Amino acid sequence: MNPYKAILSLLLFSTFSSLALGENQTDLPITGKQTLQNMVNAMQTLNYQGTVTFLRNGKLEPMKYFHAAHDGLEQERLLSLNSPLREIIRDTGKVSCLYKETKQKIEEKRPFDRSFLIDLPKDINNLDSTYTAKLVGEEDIAMLPSFIINIEPNDKFRYPRTLWVEKQHFLPLKAVVYDLNNDVLEQLLFTELTIKDSLPFVDSKSSTPPPGSLSAQQLTEAKFLLSQVPLGFKELFFTSKPMHNSSQPVDHLLLSDGIAWISVYMESKPTTTPNGLLEPKTVQAIGAINFYSRAVENYEFTVMGDVPPETVKLIAENIQLRDSQH
Amino acid sequence: MNNQPRMTEQLDEELVARVQQGDKKAFDYLVIKYQHKIVQLVNRYIKDPSEAQDVAQEAFIKAYRALDGFRGDAAFYTWLYRIAINTAKNYLVARSRRNSNYEIDIQDAEKVENAPQLHDLESPDNHLANQQILDVLNDAINGLPEEMRTAIMLREFEGMSYEEIAEAMDCPVGTVRSRIFRAREAIDIKLTPLLTHGDFR
Amino acid sequence: MNDELKQHISEFLDDELDHADSLKLLQSMQKNHELTDTLNRYAAISHLLKNKQHLPIAKDFTATISAQIEQEAFYLIPNRKPTKPVYKMLALAASIAAIAVITTNTIKNPTESPQLAPQQVAQQKTTPPAQTNDTEQYPLNARINDYLQAHNNSVYTNGQADFRPLAKVTAYNSQK
Numbered sequence: 001m002n003p004y005k006a007i008l009s010l011l012l013f014s015t016f017s018s019l020a021l022g023e024n025q026t027d028l029p030i031t032g033k034q035t036l037q038n039m040v041n042a043m044q045t046l047n048y049q050g051t052v053t054f055l056r057n058g059k060l061e062p063m064k065y066f067h068a069a070h071d072g073l074e075q076e077r078l079l080s081l082n083s084p085l086r087e088i089i090r091d092t093g094k095v096s097c098l099y100k101e102t103k104q105k106i107e108e109k110r111p112f113d114r115s116f117l118i119d120l121p122k123d124i125n126n127l128d129s130t131y132t133a134k135l136v137g138e139e140d141i142a143m144l145p146s147f148i149i150n151i152e153p154n155d156k157f158r159y160p161r162t163l164w165v166e167k168q169h170f171l172p173l174k175a176v177v178y179d180l181n182n183d184v185l186e187q188l189l190f191t192e193l194t195i196k197d198s199l200p201f202v203d204s205k206s207s208t209p210p211p212g213s214l215s216a217q218q219l220t221e222a223k224f225l226l227s228q229v230p231l232g233f234k235e236l237f238f239t240s241k242p243m244h245n246s247s248q249p250v251d252h253l254l255l256s257d258g259i260a261w262i263s264v265y266m267e268s269k270p271t272t273t274p275n276g277l278l279e280p281k282t283v284q285a286i287g288a289i290n291f292y293s294r295a296v297e298n299y300e301f302t303v304m305g306d307v308p309p310e311t312v313k314l315i316a317e318n319i320q321l322r323d324s325q326h
Numbered sequence: 327m328n329n330q331p332r333m334t335e336q337l338d339e340e341l342v343a344r345v346q347q348g349d350k351k352a353f354d355y356l357v358i359k360y361q362h363k364i365v366q367l368v369n370r371y372i373k374d375p376s377e378a379q380d381v382a383q384e385a386f387i388k389a390y391r392a393l394d395g396f397r398g399d400a401a402f403y404t405w406l407y408r409i410a411i412n413t414a415k416n417y418l419v420a421r422s423r424r425n426s427n428y429e430i431d432i433q434d435a436e437k438v439e440n441a442p443q444l445h446d447l448e449s450p451d452n453h454l455a456n457q458q459i460l461d462v463l464n465d466a467i468n469g470l471p472e473e474m475r476t477a478i479m480l481r482e483f484e485g486m487s488y489e490e491i492a493e494a495m496d497c498p499v500g501t502v503r504s505r506i507f508r509a510r511e512a513i514d515i516k517l518t519p520l521l522t523h524g525d526f527r
Numbered sequence: 528m529n530d531e532l533k534q535h536i537s538e539f540l541d542d543e544l545d546h547a548d549s550l551k552l553l554q555s556m557q558k559n560h561e562l563t564d565t566l567n568r569y570a571a572i573s574h575l576l577k578n579k580q581h582l583p584i585a586k587d588f589t590a591t592i593s594a595q596i597e598q599e600a601f602y603l604i605p606n607r608k609p610t611k612p613v614y615k616m617l618a619l620a621a622s623i624a625a626i627a628v629i630t631t632n633t634i635k636n637p638t639e640s641p642q643l644a645p646q647q648v649a650q651q652k653t654t655p656p657a658q659t660n661d662t663e664q665y666p667l668n669a670r671i672n673d674y675l676q677a678h679n680n681s682v683y684t685n686g687q688a689d690f691r692p693l694a695k696v697t698a699y700n701s702q703k
Contacts, residue, residue: 034598041391044388044391045388045391045392045395046395056681056684061684063684069392071405071408071409071412072385072388072408072410072412072413072416073412073416078684088683088684090680092415092416092419092420093419097683106676108676112420113420114679114680116680116683116684197395243677244673252677261678261679263674263678286671286675286681287681289675289678291674302671304671304674304675304678305678331542333542333545333546334542336546337546337550350596351557353592354557354589354592354593355550355553355556355557357589357592357593358553358556358563361584361589362566362567362571362574362584363570365582365584365588366570366574366578366582369582375582375583379584379588382588383588383591383592383595386592387592387595387596390592390596456579456580459575459581460579463572463576481541482573482576483576483577488538488541503534503537504534507530507533507534510537510569511530511533511537514568514569517568521568521581521583
């Protein structure tokens with residue numbers, strides 16, 4: 001066949017197929033919520049790998065991504081492409097990070113399994129009171145047709161998000177977190193993604209087990225309580241364990257509305273401030289995560305989460321010590 | 327020759343193929359077929375019957391979602407069995423991390439299979455109710471005619487096929503079918519007034 | 528319910544019912560919950576005999592799963608072809624016919640909030656958020672790094688190259 005005719009045929013075919021695919025890829029109507037639920041299911045059960053770029057704080061972090069799933073188990077793995085070279089593995093209940101150059105390894109036990117990519121509850125219906133998901137269009141990402149889903153918060157206490165979900169297997173290709181002015185706070189983007197029949201699970205066990213244990217404590221054991229929390233945020237986990245190279249415990253309370261997560265930390269006010277205590281009345285940010293500190297009697301509280309500054313401030317300024325509640 | 331495993335696998339293969347072609351009802355059939363086995367399996371790890379049921383349901387749903395990738399390398403039940411165990415283990419890990427009352431070690435859960443001390447986890451009321459049920463069961467078994475009692479014991483405790491039981495008891499397979507059924511029915515009639523179904527909450 | 532049906536249920540429990548009758552029985556059980564209840568009662572008796580423990584199954588066990596699966600109508604799409612060859616083909620076509628792909632890259636349903644349309648999203652600023660009177664950007668310090676590490680996994684995917692604070696945490700971890 002004439003090579004030029006072949007290229008023209010391919011051009012016409014690709015145009016036709018792209019148009020045809022773009023027109024009515026699925027014959028079934030689909031909503032934003034259904035797409036999200038399909039995405040949650042696909043993320044947990046499929047084997048896939050690709051290259052993903054995280055954009056945060058104005059910096060790009062490209063990484064190789066792997067998700068292995070087998071018989072109800074799953075593992076996520078990231079390999080950084082920039083320095084410091086590191087491999088991060090998420091298994092059930094823990095995350096480990098190996099720094100390739102220094103050979104140092106950090107292992108953290110996690111009370112909840114949260115994807116490196118996108119955090120959504122297993123049942124999307126749990127978001128009904130706080131967010132609205134809407135299918136707003138279609139676009140090609142990494143040369144893959146995808147649905148565009150806007151996740152709009154129902155109030156000003158959380159950030160809006162947009163997800164691009166690949167149409168055939170419902171895997172996420174792109175996710176953006178916006179602030180309340182619709183400026184981009186954080187973004188992740190797959191530049192390529194492939195599905196695999198299977199992927200190997202990598203052994204992330206350390207020769208030295210992680211220090212101590214992450215034991216949950218009763219929420220009522222916290223020495224403080226939150227008297228104002230936006231609708232939908234549930235207290236999920238509380239623990240008290242040493243941090244910062246000291247034996248002094250730090251109380252950590254974790255809350256979530258299903259998408260956004262907030263941590264409240266309490267520790268005794270340090271007598272010295274070697275690393276710079278946070279200035280009061282100032283909300284600071286790293287990407288989409290805002291944090292705000294406040295002193296209450298002999299304690300310092302820090303509220304941290306991927307929520308607007310007003311939310312962390314609201315929670316922090318309404319923290320009360322249990323002893324003072326009489 | 328015992329054709330049981332092959333027959334059941336063939337049925338499973340057919341049902342799986344149907345599900346993969348979009349017939350969701352076929353998955354209902356698989357759930358009906360294996361629900362008691364999966365609940366019993368999960369119950370080895372998760373003692374609370376209500377929680378065991380929830381986790382068993384989650385295992386079935388995980389299996390449904392992953393069915394598109396099921397290639398038949400293993401028998402369907404073997405695959406489902408592994409999913410159920412992994413789901414139960416994940417649940418135990420998550421629960422022990424979130425609630426300090428449940429410091430259960432997964433290795434302990436795997437070792438302690440059918441061990442009597444598990445019953446110590448029961449509340450006194452549940453223990454009493456269970457004991458009553460066992461008493462009625464014992465009476466029902468003891469009240470069975472000899473052949474029916476033997477048939478059901480060989481089936482339940484020795485795991486023998488109907489053919490093997492027929493050979494052991496020197497009777498036709500059809501007689502074995504009838505004896506086992508009538509034994510179950512007699513026990514069921516005695517136990518039904520005592521048993522409540524699914525009312526855990 | 529007649530005895531013949533119940534006997535079939537008993538045989539089905541023992542995997543002793545033939546293929547055709549098993550299928551017929553399953554179809555009946557799917558419609559008639561009384562039959563499923565009988566199966567579950569026989570299974571509970573079996574479990575009782577072997578384990579000395581009563582473990583009944585909720586009447587709505589199958590229905591609950593069925594309802595959940597019904598919501599997942601669009602996930603298990605029937606007759607899906609293997610996708611790798613299709614992706615490769617699309618990639619090849621796209622690399623040759625870049626213009627053809629771009630012309631199809633239009634939004635089918637314009638958004639109600641235009642500022643979130645993809646083209647406009649692509650044009651959004653990607654620099655750190657605009658500073659307000661109450662927000663400031665600070666570099667990571669060790670304490671916040673520790674908090675971040677306990678909070679979520681973003682500390683590992685952070686674009687910051689300076690992870691020296693984390694090395695301190697590593698030393699702490701290895702000492703304990």
